[in-house]
Amino acid sequence: MSTLSTTVLEQSELIHAIDSIWVALCAAIIFLMEGGFALLEAGFVRSKNAMSIIAKVIIDIIFGGIAFYLFGFGIAYGNSNGWFAFDLGITTEDLGLGLTVSNKLFWFIQLGFAIAAISIVSGAVAERMKIWSYAVYVFLFCAIMYPMVANWVWNPNGWLALRGFNDFAGSAAVHAMGGFSALAAAIVLGPRIGKYQKNGAVNAIPGHNLPLAAVGAFILWFGWFGFNPGSTLGAVGNWELIGTIATNTFLASAAGGLSTMLYTYFRYGQVDITMTINGVLAGLVAITAGCNVVGPNAALIIGLIAGVLVDVAVLYIDKLKIDDPVGAIAVHGVNGLFGALAVGLFATEGGLFYGGGAAMLGIQALGVFVIGTFSFTITFVLLKIMKKTVGIRISKEEESAGIDAVTFGVEAYATFE
Template identity: 50%
Template sequence: MIVMNIELNTLWVLLATAMVVFMEGGFSLLEAGFVRAKNAVNVTMKVFVDLTFGTLAFYVIGFHLMFGEDVAGLIGKVFGAMPDQGPGGLPLAAYLLFQIAFAIAVASIISGAVAERMKFSAYMLVTVIVCGVLYPISGHWIWSEHGWLARLGMKDFAGSTAIHAMGGFAALALAQLLGPRQNRFNGENRSNREFAPSNLPLASAGAFILWFGWFGFNAGSTLSAGDARLSTIALNTFLAAAAGGASTILAYLIRKKPVDPGMVINGSLAGLVAITAGCAFVTETAAVIIGLIAGILVIFATDWVERLKIDDPVGAVAVHGFNGVLGTVAVGLFDIQAGWITTGQTRLLLVQLLGAVAVAAWGYLSAYAAGKLLQVSVGIRVSPEEEQRGLDLSIHGMAAYHAEESHAGVEERTEPAVQKQPQPVHANVLVSVQEGTSL
């Protein structure tokens, strides 16, 4: 019976891992839809960097730092003894694979915030540093049984802090260090200039994939196919995402403003981020409340980041950073066994606050230091000319969309002797696609 349970658990963890890795497709589509068309290939290639270099960095170094032999509750030994198996007798290979999927998600959070102006080579180094060193260190604090936050009793079931707050505040630091995109904040009064997303339906498809994969992210963290909480975790995940999107829509309607599709997408993602820590520890009603708050917080957090003149093309800081903190603190409020609102106890709330602040500060400061080191050594920002042209052509030598060029090629081959008059509407479409502006 024990062997059969381990086999079922292994199968469940591998399935959940596949769902989490599939989320990288969601990140790719979401970011490609949010950025201008001339940078769509570049953001997609950065996700491939996460999947390749991020995987190898965590496999070679990060897993040891995160789950290796403990040193003072702060870090694991790179060359220390490693466990023979994962939790509950799970094969170590299955557990390692699941943790790799989590690690590359941290890097993908960062990729959107630095989109459209970061050197491709610099992003490769950032991914290696984040997945190989920075994330595993703070992850050790929370998810290693000997980590200092774990010993205090911090609860972060699937990573509102360990994954999202860490990645979100690292993204904040690097976006601040890079500076805004050209003409993003301009004019004498430094007013904002909005860059319209190139393809909102594409971004929506990315959000749907992320939403789907989140069931593997949260429910898969049980590491057990027989865990009695599986259905509750999945339901809480779904309810929080729905509530997040709903409260964002309502906020715009109440303020009598056009409902921003991009913000609604981020509202649902914010609900997913916020429930990730407590999906196994709170009631369904609490999940809805957490989602409702997240959908409002993402609007104010986005406005706050813009007021600081920090350019985050996809809203990663607001979605992952701020709502990662919210979700962590919410466990201290709504935890069935020790929440302040549910039981009147305060200790867990204080531990959750401490953990969220510590990891957010670590994410910001460590990423800023790493980015500064790269800035003074290899450089982190593309040239103004490359940025103006677009990173797709400047770095990869290929544009995302070729419909107009292909059409022109057909005309040239089939009717070489006919001189056609310029087609203004086609030209406008091409400019619109390349610059990501509204038609």
């Protein structure tokens, strides 16, 4: 073998090694976000249901993970007809993505996206959904529903990908998908007992441990720096892009928290720290689609808008008597929608505010509208069928006593004499 051939081979191996380490680290960080979901949601519900939230997130991982291995990955990244693929398992063929990591490692990082999407739903159905009915829904979500959307957006032959839809790390494919599924699930399940009075008044049901929820939010915040930069799927040659994504991700999240703090202070006379937590997450959700194509000043604006939008959305959803204990619909659904549209407004190349006209905004609107409609409709119909057959809601007695004691025979906080 010539010296030149040896050098080329060594360079190729080095690129594969560096990119594999980068993707593996980001995938692990994304996986850790499930701990963030668990703690955030557990803190936002009553203590008698804290363990049921932990159980649901575990189900997201184990049921969702196996479903995504058996069916979901092949549907998302197999040989697509534009809408669907019929491969099973982890293909060894070239996925057409120009990867410098193995398909197995790519599967693992994509697994994190799939279970993040379904974990959004777990918060909206908290304190009232049957555990095994939820497990069935999780399996179907990660086996078919989410993979179809991922196919449209990220498969090289996906119909949205071919039209130039930009959803870099999933404002639409992950967050709007999960958020509008959560909306349908909350509607079909109905509100928790005592949440709404007959005259329309809303009874606050505060979470039992806000410091726990805050720790969960910090873990999610940290995880987003695997979620967004990790979507480059490689480090070599992407150092400037990774820096842009990380900067935009932080600026939008900080701006989201800032605008929520200011909004709640001037509206209510004091800062609402629980809404500030959701404001940070709203900023993260909103920047996820366009973190690769917007500038830092635009990221600040996107975050500022998201932080107010989440507050307004929470109040409006409550007025509709849709019970969402953790604000998942407002954070992920509403701001996932906004984040996808923000690309068409703020992208430095093609964005409406940068002289690009309305073409990009149009495809962004089409994509997120179809994704939101699809996820809402399929979830609504599926849960309606399950409601009529196997049932999806726990009994009134179980809801009053708490899921933890009745279903699991344990309590989150043991008392000692």
